[in-house]
Amino acid sequence: MSDIKERTPNQLMLFGIIGGLIGIYLTYLLPLIGEKIDGQIAIVLQTIAPTAGALGGICAVIWGADAVRRVAKYGLGTGVPSIGQIAMGMGIIAAMFGLAIVKTMVIAGPIVALVTASIIGFIIGWFAQNVIKMKIPVMIRCMTEIAASGTIIIIGFSAAVAGNFEFGNIIQLVFVNGVMLAVFWVGAMAMLHPFNACLGPDEKQKRLLYLAGSTGAITMAIIGIAATMTLGASGAITLILGIILWVIFYKKFWDEVYNDASSVVGTGLIPKTEA
């Protein structure tokens, strides 16, 4: 490896899990705190609560993008998009299971989903490594991480649209109206795009993480549009905050690109006649 300082996989994993879960749980806890306080603050807390879910989703996108980077570096032979899609496939199955199985103990849902996703990811990784024989040393670990981040992305962004992560509520506000497809696809794109765009010999983690932040933020903005339909004001906050974060992260990514390039020159238009 080069001498460039990189975030370790464990740091990013903690960032993704803790950040993601805090975001998801805030959508549930903020309204509860609001009920205790009452008054104007209660309304404010209730309005901003769903936005926290989307912020948690961005943490998971950054973690997932780094996990995709580590495994896809070996060359999967199928293109990077395939891993984003399997991540969301595993994530959505685990998310539905985790949120549904806990019944009235709503608070346990995201953690059960996270554990389930890790188990599915581990099993698929184990089979890929030992039965399909892909010979990628980080396969099992990365598959587990990718599945887990996929499920946090799905629950986080779903909670941003539905207001909380109670299964009946999510079915009504995310599944029945088809917003789930947007969560699924845009979430997959957010996770797979950073490495797909940055891959190559000059790929650097810092640049990729900023791009992951920007794809996560634009997912948040799109989810915000969906949330204005279901939640009204909360959705507008998610949308505006998403756009602001996108501009910030994209500017950071832009700066990194300029930093890493040896020089940036304007070539002008292609001449009409060949010289």
Place this chain on the structure above:
Amino acid sequence: MVAIDPTLLNIILIGLSGTLICLAVHFIPVGGAPAAMAQATGIGTGTVELAAGSGLVGLITASYMYAYEPLADIPLVMAAGAMGSMVMLASTMLAGGFIYAYGVAVPFASAQVKKDPITGERQDIYVSKGTQGQGIPTICFVSGVVGAALGGAGGGLIYFVLMEIYKPLIAVASAVAVAGVFTMGVMYVNSVIPSYGVGGTIEGVHDPKFRRVVGKDVITSFFVSILCGVLAVLIAGGMV
């Protein structure tokens, strides 16, 4: 005949349908990026895109059959799914074939077999130097349509089983949404697993790779799908 516990039967059916989708991917002539530049035989996109694209159309036709034909049973829903997928993939290959023939101007030839097993035409003399064949020859087209039928039938089967589980528990619209999204999840997982097995590209049933990888992919897919089936049944427990 021994009576099987309906829950166990559901799990096994979901496992089988996941395996069908996995098997289907091996039949579809996936060329990936090289095929997009007409340097390999097959359709110029990834395994997952093709399997998911045809599978999702199959899911739409299967769910239409399930919703509007009150007497629809498993074979009818599976046939509807197979039909949708076949139409989708055949039209994709036909449109791709027009582009390869009249846009890129390449002769259709497979680099994996000397003679097309269906038409008996020689292939090797038409393969351009430095390429892995071009376009979508007859055997690939037929193999692709067969694969799409398997995938669509598999998608229809999962959808049918899930609807039978969820429909008595929640409102019909919710059951449709949950079953549809779960089917999509299983479909993506099961179309990526074989794409890792085949390493991105495969020509179809005549490709030597087919025999080499189909066994282990199917085993993997079966176990993973059984796990998905168990989760699907447990989700129903959470709905009560």
